[in-house]
Amino acid sequence: AQSVTQLGSHVSVSEGALVLLRCNYSSSVPPYLFWYVQYPNQGLQLLLKYTSAATLVKGINGFEAEFKKSETSFHLTKPSAHMSDAAEYFCAVSDYSSASKIIFGSGTRLSIRP
Amino acid sequence: DGGITQSPKYLFRKEGQNVTLSCEQNLNHDAMYWYRQDPGQGLRLIYYSQIVNDFQKGDIAEGYSVSREKKESFPLTVTSAQKNPTAFYLCASSIEVGGPYEQYFGPGTRLTVT
Numbered sequence: 001a002q003s004v005t006q007l008g009s010h011v012s013v014s015e016g017a018l019v020l021l022r023c024n025y026s027s028s029v030p031p032y033l034f035w036y037v038q039y040p041n042q043g044l045q046l047l048l049k050y051t052s053a054a055t056l057v058k059g060i061n062g063f064e065a066e067f068k069k070s071e072t073s074f075h076l077t078k079p080s081a082h083m084s085d086a087a088e089y090f091c092a093v094s095d096y097s098s099a100s101k102i103i104f105g106s107g108t109r110l111s112i113r114p
Numbered sequence: 115d116g117g118i119t120q121s122p123k124y125l126f127r128k129e130g131q132n133v134t135l136s137c138e139q140n141l142n143h144d145a146m147y148w149y150r151q152d153p154g155q156g157l158r159l160i161y162y163s164q165i166v167n168d169f170q171k172g173d174i175a176e177g178y179s180v181s182r183e184k185k186e187s188f189p190l191t192v193t194s195a196q197k198n199p200t201a202f203y204l205c206a207s208s209i210e211v212g213g214p215y216e217q218y219f220g221p222g223t224r225l226t227v228t
Binding site for chain 2: 094
């Protein structure tokens, strides 16, 4: 069974600083991995996804994530934080089985300090 | 524009009343989902449907019911049996369940029961 763990329920960075949100997964088969963003009182929006092509995945709004099989990680990064990046971020995992649902992490709230 | 619509955005009900939340998609997706989101918690799956006239319980189905009579519609009924119905409800859809297929989310319905 798959699972995903997001380290840190709340991360705070200064505007212009590096953003690093951590996600570790557990899967007995090659996974598909996703990062979503949620702004207050809105639905989730896909930032990027890994589907076994390139291990470095680029997404929207300047975010990217790197799949590291040896570390079972899929951390999300952005070189320079903007105030508009303040939101909740969810990591998610699924696998090739059609009966397998996407499993979401518990989320990390990102705050940006001026 | 293709997407998912949920209505209403805010819903208020008295305890003991059933209430139905609407979810419509025009993405031609086979799979649809309902999630519940509480403060400080991630997404919890209530029900999902892989095809018309078929649906499966998720992790927290007790006190909820769904129907899938049309491909584009997946309404959720919160019954009086649900002990703590006040929450943010998110509907989503995807091409298929699981695999590399990301979920697309609606804007959510915030239900308050007093």
